[in-house]
Amino acid sequence: MRLARNYRLAVEEVTLTVNKKKQTLTVPDAGIIKSNAGSIEFDGAAFKLNAKTSGNGKITYKSSDTAIATVGSSTGLVTPKKAGKVEITVTAAETSDYKKSSLKVTITVTKKKQVITSKNVTKNYGAKAFTLSCTVF
Numbered sequence: 001m002r003l004a005r006n007y008r009l010a011v012e013e014v015t016l017t018v019n020k021k022k023q024t025l026t027v028p029d030a031g032i033i034k035s036n037a038g039s040i041e042f043d044g045a046a047f048k049l050n051a052k053t054s055g056n057g058k059i060t061y062k063s064s065d066t067a068i069a070t071v072g073s074s075t076g077l078v079t080p081k082k083a084g085k086v087e088i089t090v091t092a093a094e095t096s097d098y099k100k101s102s103l104k105v106t107i108t109v110t111k112k113k114q115v116i117t118s119k120n121v122t123k124n125y126g127a128k129a130f131t132l133s134c135t136v137f
């Protein structure tokens with residue numbers, strides 16, 4: 001390459017660093033859990049945490065206490081076992097483009113209230129003994 005007399009050739013080496021993006025995790029309202037923390041009544045019915053990530057990391061789930069509630073590690077299916085408080089950790093794995101990210105969801109499992117119903121019965125004092133039946137829900 002030929003340069004004019006009043007110019008010099010200069011070469012400079014530059015290092016370019018590309019940082020990974022942050023993944024944001026969210027757990028939409030499952031109809032049971034409000035604002036990533038909530039209370040559910042224990043009746044053994046399972047429900048799903050449908051976590052979403054702004055990135056492309058694989059989402060996994062882990063329960064802090066499987067005696068209170070279990071969770072499918074890849075499905076997010078939560079099954080309450082007994083009354084108590086449990087944290088479900090939701091994690092989006094690191095990828096070539098995104099950093100690892102985690103979110104804790106606190107769930108309080110409460111005992112379901114019993115409802116007892118029966119028919120109204122009127123008996124006069126001194127009347128024969130009778131059997132009263134009721135239904136427990």
